[in-house]
Structures are given as structure tokens and as C-alpha cells.
Amino acid sequence: MPVHPETNGTNQEELRFWVNGKYHVVPNPDPSMTLSEWLRSQRGLTGTKVMCGEGGCGCCVVMVTHPDPANGGTLSYTVNSCLCPLCSVEGWTITTVEGLGGQKAGFHPIQRRLADFNGSQCGYCSPGMVVNMYGLLSKKPQPSQQEVENHFDGHICRCTGYRPILDAMKSFSADADPEKGGCIDIEDLTKHLCPTTGEVCNGAAVNGVNGTCSLSLRCGQHGVSWYRPTTLEQLYSLLEQHETGQERYKLVCGNTAAGDRDDMTK
Template sequence: MLSWYQEGVVTHAAVNACLAPLCSVDGMAVTTVEGIGSSRDLLHPVQERIARAHGSQCGFCTPGFVMSMYTLLRNSHAPSEKQIEGAFEGNLCRCTGYRPILEGFKTFSQTGCCGGATKCCMDVKSSDGIKTIKGPSVLFDASKFRPLDPTQEPTFPPALRTEPLISLAIKGPRVSWYRPLTLDQLLVLFRLYYTENKTRTFSALLEMLRWFAGQQIRNVSGIGGNICNASPISDLNPTLLAAGVKLTIATKDSNRGDSDGPQLLHWLQEDIH
């Protein structure tokens, strides 16, 4: 979980650690699964619920699920079931089938499943109004879970409040990395790759973006990487092709080579494979 202070507000975001360059967390607080609790000291309620709800088997995916849920709770103490499901768009598990993970975490929601400690919320009546069809067996007793106390969470480091995020430009021999913080700074960078597009093109791109990967990946990804990845599952490429987008590649010496989208994308894919 990355946390930063900007304009009087602390923002928390779950990210994939393997995709976040060290430079990108400058001025931010970094919280890992080891930092929220442990079996040696005291499990955090998020850790306790995934364990007691039988949501952890091989354990490979568990830290990711825990930190996605933890980040959501830091942003919203009583999330809806829809918010909980959305928070796990980028978390994958091959062992549990997701049911115990989701049911355990949905106990943090005011409308979530009780776990069936008293009356299973999955009990429904058949069409004749007489026969009762019971849902799956009870996984846990939610009444035994330790309650979440937001006041006991670690506070945002005071030192980072006095030094808000700054824009960054880190230049290396092979690649440069920028972190603009204002629209003006972004437009200066955008000028290097400016292409005239109609509003409907941007609307289509925004609609498509929410279907790619998960929140954790989208928080540290970029359009350039999505294109150069030349993924066989397409991602943004079909939308860009349909919009007639033209890509411009610039060198350090300002020599520019323009190419039609289909030709360049074909070249990228052939080169990578």
C-alpha cells in the first residue's frame, strides 16, 4: 500500500510491488503485509478473517488479497460488497475458488454475509413458498472475529506531511521517468507526443481502461507500456487502430519517424516475438 499527502489529504493505493519503480515511491509511505500484523504479535482483523474463513491455502496469493482489503479499509471503513469485489479485480487465486476469501472479507461490509452463524443469508424459498433451500455449509462464525478499530491503524508519518510530493524527472541512459503533479506539467510532457483526437476517442479509451488488468496494475502502468507489450489479447491496440491513431517515435537528436498505427504495431509485435 502506497500512501501520500497532497493538498491536505492522505491517499492510499494498492499496487503491485514488482511493477512500482523505487523512484515512484519518493515522498510516500510504503506498507507491506508484514507491517500490519503477524501471528507472533497480533494479527490484523484482515489477516484474521482470511485465515478463519479458510481463505488461505497455499498462501501464495494471500498477501495480495490482504493488502488489497487493508487498503480499501483505510480508504473506507465500511465498504460496500461491490467495492470489496472491485478491490480484488487484480488478485488471482487457484486454490480456494474465491468463495471463502470474499465471504470472509464481506463481513467488513454492513450489508455483507454474516457467515451463517445464526441464520444463513443464502437460505431462500422455492417458488411454491413452502420448501426452504439452504445454501452451502457454514464456513465460519463471524461473531468470533475481532472487530476492526480504525483508530488503531498506524498514522501517516508526520515527516511526510511537511514535505508534500514534488514533481520528478529522473533521466537514465536508456529511459527517462517523469512524475507530473499538475495539469500544466502533464501538458508539457504531452506536447512531445501530441496527437489531435476527438473527444469521443478519449471517451472510448476511458471506457476500455477499466476492463484492463486490475486496480493494482493500473495504478503503476502506462499507455506506452500497454502498446509496446504487443499483447496477443489486444488491450488498447484495437481501440487505437479504430481511432486511426498515429504513433510518433522521437530520438534524442529530434529525428522523428512517423508510421501508420497498423504498420508500427505489426512491427512492434514481430520484433518482440
């Protein structure tokens, strides 16, 4: 929950998460920073592109996995990292296109098939397309062609050449023409193909196992404070503290859009 009081910047807490199998600790993270900004500026993972900044084009998509408080398991899905606040990723495991594969580590089967179908074109939207397909196959290893097409409704190709891209992605569907591809085995989903031989490479790290988020997070920079309560009691206490003053606040859950609406700020 970002709050906008006069803060002295003394509230500090470590943010802990995994990116492409590597553990990261960020002390006193900036509440105004997005995940895409951190990936690009702090880790040099520029495969995650940023264009619209509104979650409408899909070039910033990354795969995330985090604990599911409902059943004690985990949830995995793709998110628009340009809208995802960095402070919200405590305990998450994040996969970018670099974590799937590349020229040195070996290409992922999805990357290879996109190239084989001549779907890379200018390449700007390709990383988001690849990660989005990876997220779908991780959740549903044998999707239908229609499910594949529906899963890409949030992605924009700036070359307007959607046909080869969708042909490549639909080739992974259960009802695809076997001569044009076929489903990828779930055991091959984390394998990388050598750019020279086309065979499976060894290397490229697999994501680490994420832990649980049992501790509350509190940090502040540039006049903005972020609170992550872990119980309803903590949430109610924070609301009581800030509802009586002139401070502006916003409850963040998913953050599918950003804006100053009267019913979201105070």
C-alpha cells in the first residue's frame, strides 16, 4: 500500500526475490520503481522491453511464481512488469526471456520455433511473446489453438505481422498439424537448444525455489512509503492511521492500471 506522507526515509526493509535462478536482496527499495525498470537498469536484463508503460502491448511480460496463501502451494503466471511495483515481488521467483535461453546459453524450444516460423521480424515484441507462451505452457502443457490465440490478446506486434507469430505459437497446441510442430513435452519446457547443433544444451540456470512471505514490508523513499501487511489486523491498523489525516493512499492488488481516482486515493 503506497502512502504519500512526509517521510524521513528511515523506514528500511530488505526485499528478497529470485530472478532467473539468482537470489537478490534489495535494501530499502524505491516504492515508485517498477519491476521492469529494476530489471533493465539494475540487472541489465534488457530483453524485457518497455514501450506503452500501461500494460497494453505485452513487450514487458515476465513469468512469476509466488506462494499461494489460499492453499499453501504456488501460483505461476505472466505479468506486465511495467505495471508491477518492485516492492510487490517479495518472495517471488521471476523469469525473464534471458532466463529461458539465448545465443550463449542455448535457445529455448519456444525461441527456436519462433525463429523457424520467421516470426521474430524486428524482434522488439519477441521476448514478451516467448515468455507469454512459456507461461501458458507452464500452466497448460496441451492448449488448443484457440486458447493460444486468446492468450496473446494483450500483445502487440509493431510490424503488424501476427500470422507467423501465431503460426509458431499455435504449433505447440494439441490440435496443431503434427507436421508443423506439435506439443512440447513438459519435461522439455526448461531445456535449451544449442544454436549450433539444435540439440539440448547444458547450462542456463533454472529458477530457484521461492520461500514464503511471512514478514511485513515497510520502506520509504522520495516522500512515498510502501507497506505490505500480512494480516487483516495490520491492514486495518494502517487504514486507521492514515484515513484520518490528509495523506493520500492507494491499495494495490495486481495494479492492472495506474491513476489518481477519487475512490482509490485519499
